[in-house]
Amino acid sequence: MSGTNSRLLNAIFSVTRPSLRTSRCRQRQGTKQARRLINTKPRSGTNADDPDFVSIVDAPPQIISTKKKHNKLGITVLALIPITAFVLGSWQVQRLDWKTKLIAKFEDRLVRPPLPLPPRIDPSVIDEFDYRRIRATGRYRHDREMLVGPRMHDGKDGYFVITPLEREGGSTILVNRGWVSKDQRFQQDRDPTSLPRHEITVSGLLREPWKKNMFTPNNAPEQGKFYFPDVAQMASHSGSEPIWIEETMTPSLLESYRREEKGIPIGRAPEVNLRNNHVQYIVTWYSLSAATALMLWMVLKKKPSNIAHRVRTSKEW
Template sequence: MDKSRLLWRAVTQQTPSRPISTWTCTQCLHLRQQHRALKPAQLLRRPQRRHQTQPADDPTFKSIVDNPPTLMRTGRRHNKVGLIILAAIPITAFVLGCWQVQRLTWKTDLMAKFEDRLVRDPLPLPPQIDPDAIHDFDYRRVYARGRFRHDKEMLIGPRLHDGEDGYLVITPLDRSAEFRGFTGNTTVLVCRGWVAKSKAAQAARPESLNTGEVVVEGLLREPWKKNSFTPDNKPDEGAWYFPDVYQMAEHTGSQPVWIEETMQPDLLASYDRSAKGIPIGRAPEVNLRNNHVQYIFTWYSLSLATTVMMWMVLKRPAGGRGRARRNTGW
């Protein structure tokens, strides 16, 4: 026997054995037990991995390198119907602006014609007036002599005057005393002016009920045109909302002739008349509304603004200014 072995055996026999404290992982012990249970042939066997198919295994596969993207505009094309509607707005606004220019010319000429009639001397009103000829004498200054028929007086209203509620006083003027030899109807309708609501009753304004002969100077006016928002008159109830000349003439037995009594604008005279209940006549001036300049500016501005909007829409690419990369043929 080898001397080294004999020496080692002698040393181990003389030295008492001491327990060696060691710590072993439980998981390792479990794996060690599993390995002990396996046969040697099973330990040498390697686990087989399943083969997974990759896109690159396909011989027809194309990557982004083989098929580079191209730049394209994002969004859809412009809607044709929307473009037609957008194009129709500036054209329509421009046409309406041109029409308002023509209306302005017509209104200016009409007002000039009426103002020319106002500066002329008043004409005496004949005993019989053709209603069809009143159109050629609209805003013509006339005067008539006769007596007021207060028993057939009519109030049209409500009407505002300087923010105060009131009525227009319409009184037939009987001119039979002036035209004694004339057998026809000589009575005409006279719009005397405005009275306050508190002076609507005749008992509240005795100074306005002149029973003698008077001379009325005013404007011969064409019959008014009623709009769809004004209610119908009720002659049987004494409710008049609109100066329907023909209806009022039939109700009072007068000619369908409308005269608006005039007075010079005077603030003190108006206050005095209002306190006494005497109707306040209108001023001898043309009171036609002329807002066509504002309409012209509005329509032309709308046409210009919508034209700029349409130009911006057509200039900008459909769907916005962004671009995207696109790949096809995958």
């Protein structure tokens, strides 16, 4: 009986020993952590006995706004766009008025009867007779012919034929006879009727000298290449006066086909061909001004995001 009791007690002690050991280990670890907390040096202002101690009550949370303001540079640029577009639109209104009056003045000159060209002409007064219909009699100097181009006509490549007109008892002037195709730019490739040798009367428009744009290359008179009609340069090259006449013809499709077939220069129609696109520019600039002004209004109307956060101002918490 005593042997049985001893075996039972040994079994009980063998089962409970691990739990006792575990509880002892936990007690030892808790003691070590407590010692560490006791030995740790408190931070400044965290001990109630410290005169620099700041409590949470002494530093209550504050509402700090993180409002995102509009970008001043972007608003300035956006505000300049409608103003600039409005100014440009107003300028185009003035240009439209100027161009309309100019076209009306030229059209009034076109309806007047042709004016016989005087023997001597002052080039400085050409501006007062621009688009004036004139008549001039003389003989063409085909040996001094010049080609200006290339120029397009009805989708075809060609050249303007410029021939000096020598007037008896008067000055020699430059006549733009019209357009010929590229295949007939040389005189030997044209019909003989395209090179009149007798005295003729030319009907055309007295025009101001042309102005060269920045994309047109310079002429090379010594090589016989003229990319734009520089009246003064061409007059000096051909021994003529700087007077520019554009020969006109009645618009006719059949007549144009006949002239193109024989190589006879196709003259221009007696009409004002100034471009007047200012109405389109006015609509474009004012539309841009209105659209950008609406965008600016929408941006300013929309309030910036205003997100508020509750934060602690204490450095220690």
